[in-house]
Amino acid sequence: xxxxxxxxxxxxxxxxxxxxxxxxxxxxxxxxxxxxxxxxxxxxxxxxxxxxxxxxxxxxxxxxxxxxxxxxxxxxxxxxxxxxxxxxxxxxxxxxxxxxxxxxxxxxxxxxxxxxxxxxxxxxxxxxxxxxxxxxxxxxxxxxxxxxxxxxxxxxxxxxxxxxxxxxxxxxxxxxxxxxxxxxxxxxxxxxxxxxxxxxxxxxxxxxxxxxxxxxxxxxxxxx
Amino acid sequence: xxxxxxxxxxxxxxxxxxxxxxxxxxxxxxxxxxxxxxxxxxxxxxxxxxxxxxxxxxxxxxxxxxxxxxxxxxxxxxxxxxxxxxxxxxxxxxxxxxxxxxxxxxxxxxxxxxxxxxxxxxxxxxxxxxxxxxxxxxxxxxxxxxxxxxxxxxxxxxxxxxxxxxxxxxxxxxxxxxxxxxxxxxxxxxxxxxxxxxxxxxxxxxxxxxxxxxxxxxxxxxxxxxxxxxxxxxxxxxxxxxxxxxxxxxxxxxxxxxxxxxxxxxxxxxxxxxxxxxxxxxxxxxxxxxxxxxxxxxxxxxxxxxxxxxxxxxxxxxxxxxxxxxxxxxxxxxxxxxxxxxxxxxxxxxxxx
Numbered sequence: 001x002x003x004x005x006x007x008x009x010x011x012x013x014x015x016x017x018x019x020x021x022x023x024x025x026x027x028x029x030x031x032x033x034x035x036x037x038x039x040x041x042x043x044x045x046x047x048x049x050x051x052x053x054x055x056x057x058x059x060x061x062x063x064x065x066x067x068x069x070x071x072x073x074x075x076x077x078x079x080x081x082x083x084x085x086x087x088x089x090x091x092x093x094x095x096x097x098x099x100x101x102x103x104x105x106x107x108x109x110x111x112x113x114x115x116x117x118x119x120x121x122x123x124x125x126x127x128x129x130x131x132x133x134x135x136x137x138x139x140x141x142x143x144x145x146x147x148x149x150x151x152x153x154x155x156x157x158x159x160x161x162x163x164x165x166x167x168x169x170x171x172x173x174x175x176x177x178x179x180x181x182x183x184x185x186x187x188x189x190x191x192x193x194x195x196x197x198x199x200x201x202x203x204x205x206x207x208x209x210x211x212x213x214x215x216x217x218x219x220x221x222x223x224x
Numbered sequence: 225x226x227x228x229x230x231x232x233x234x235x236x237x238x239x240x241x242x243x244x245x246x247x248x249x250x251x252x253x254x255x256x257x258x259x260x261x262x263x264x265x266x267x268x269x270x271x272x273x274x275x276x277x278x279x280x281x282x283x284x285x286x287x288x289x290x291x292x293x294x295x296x297x298x299x300x301x302x303x304x305x306x307x308x309x310x311x312x313x314x315x316x317x318x319x320x321x322x323x324x325x326x327x328x329x330x331x332x333x334x335x336x337x338x339x340x341x342x343x344x345x346x347x348x349x350x351x352x353x354x355x356x357x358x359x360x361x362x363x364x365x366x367x368x369x370x371x372x373x374x375x376x377x378x379x380x381x382x383x384x385x386x387x388x389x390x391x392x393x394x395x396x397x398x399x400x401x402x403x404x405x406x407x408x409x410x411x412x413x414x415x416x417x418x419x420x421x422x423x424x425x426x427x428x429x430x431x432x433x434x435x436x437x438x439x440x441x442x443x444x445x446x447x448x449x450x451x452x453x454x455x456x457x458x459x460x461x462x463x464x465x466x467x468x469x470x471x472x473x474x475x476x477x478x479x480x481x482x483x484x485x486x487x488x489x490x491x492x493x494x495x496x497x498x499x500x501x502x503x504x505x506x507x508x509x510x511x512x513x514x515x516x517x518x519x520x521x522x523x524x525x526x527x528x529x530x531x532x533x534x535x536x537x538x539x540x541x542x543x544x545x546x547x548x549x550x551x552x553x554x555x556x557x558x559x560x561x562x563x564x565x566x567x568x569x570x571x572x573x574x575x576x577x
Contacts (some may be wrong), residue, residue, distance in 0.1 A: 014231055014400055045254050045338050046398035128229045128402070130238075162229055162402040222487045222562065224366065224401055 004120040006093045011124030012132045012141045013099030016159040018049050020124055021096035022217045025061050032092035036062040036085045040106050042076035043098035052217055086113050107149035123153045127160040127174040135180040155190035164224050168201050175207050227402040233258035235367050235403050236326055239374035240298050243408055246272035247297040249286035254338040255394035256328035259300040280305045284312025291321035292432040294419030296378050300326035303344050313387055314353025318434025322381035326390045328397035331557040339557020340394035345534035348391045349508045356446055358453045360388045361507040363478040367401035375408040382413045395480045463511035464503040468518050471500035472573045476539050477528040478504050485528050488565035497573045515542035524548040524572040
């Protein structure tokens with residue numbers, strides 16, 4: 001299944017949306033000449049995709065962040081260019097949204113324009129986060145995000161990990177959880193992410209079919 | 225229990241509840257706001273109370289009140305908010321009230337920035353409020369350690385009837401890491417027969433107070449506190465150290481910075497330089513003794529901090545003039561890099577001219 005031009009990435013707080021979004025942008029740059037990544041995270045003060053602006057711009061990816069040119073503020077200021085990236089049919093546009101329904105609130109501002117486009121709304125699942133370890137809880141957050149944003153989730157991302165402690169069994173655990181969610185709400189799993197060092201150790205054919213190997217751009221060398 | 229992925233601030237809350245904390249009084253401030261947010265969601269589920277106070281001053285005085293009843297209670301903030309709490313903390317110390325206070329440090333002075341910093345070391349270890357008092361200060365360097373020492377903090381607070389500080393920085397508060405919640409160690413704690421929970425007509429009432437108008441009585445109280453602090457200095461020092469006996473250079477760092485230093489040490493080893501590490505886990509009481517294990521032929525000691533140099537004073541006290549003490553620090557929310565620390569280590573190992 002081919003992803004739509006406009007891809008919106010949401011999920012529970014701390015599910016790994018930003019790491020996935022950054023990796024996804026880098027991957028899309030291989031297939032599209034115009035790629036933009038908009039950082040719409042108005043929830044977190046640290047670890048936002050705008051921290052990787054220079055790295056991404058060097059790869060030719062356009063980064064849209066706060067209209068106030070300061071990396072370290074937690075002001076909910078959005079740049080005007082976001083609307084352009086949503087509506088520009090020549091742009092592979094990726095929107096990285098803050099966590100939880102409160103983070104998704106920012107999407108309501110753009111939902112009328114988004115609905116006029118062909119879009120994908122991905123919901124990132126990390127089965128190792130205490131609040132999203134059961135099918136019921138995963139679905140509850142998903143529904144809340146849908147009602148806050150006014151948009152429908154079109155795909156699930158299994159992003160179950162423990163950072164550098166992740167093992168294949170974490171990915172498998174997340175796969176089973178995502179499958180249950182997928183079955184219940186009839187939304188397909190679109191990607192199964194795994195860090196580079198374990199991606200080639202995965203044996204499950206079901207996971208391999210949708211495998212999305214991840215580089216850890218957001219973690220400094222000294223972090224676990 | 226299996227490992228879960230948690231943000232530092234949330235993990236502090238989860239650990240506190242696991243340790244029996246029933247009350248949290250606080251006021252939001254970046255980068256620790258996830259702690260009150262977590263407590264507001266989770267404390268009601270265990271029959272506890274979360275209350276967002278009208279200010280940091282109100283919050284710490286609510287802590288004073290709850291601690292006076294013998295309940296396990298916590299407050300949290302970040303640097304400027306902790307400054308506001310100093311009056312309440314010295315009152316708690318004076319009235320010998322057990323409580324746990326979390327500081328996720330950010331850049332200062334004043335309002336500073338929202339980025340990580342370690343520039344509240346003086347305030348934490350020298351007593352930010354008035355009077356002769358000390359607070360135990362734990363400085364964890366990972367989310368797992370944060371969880372472990374938050375639990376321990378409640379026990380030590382009860383054991384010594386003293387406020388205990390968790391001193392971390394915004395990076396620890398905001399970072400996600402895998403953690404495991406182990407059952408807290410069971411230790412024998414004294415009955416809280418001093419708490420104000422009603423006499424039931426069977427005893428004279430207890431008084432929780434830090435006011436002693438009679439000089440003789442206040443001196444006696446101060447000497448009693450002093451005795452307690454000596455006991456804590458004797459029993460509660462915690463640190464990590466390695467490679468001291470044959471070190472060319474020894475690094476000293478705590479919290480987030482110590483992790484960066486460990487990376488720099490690996491880089492130094494690749495260049496054939498032997499580097500030891502002293503990582504204080506309690507900043508008060510400070511691990512002065514371990515500095516005596518440093519190779520007498522070491523070229524120097526390098527202190528790395530996210531400040532303009534505060535712990536360096538304790539390092540100088542500890543080395544007793546036997547080694548030159550050097551400093552590498554960043555401030556304002558900037559984080560030292562392994563490469564810059566390596567450069568300093570190389571300079572010291574080669575002999576600074």
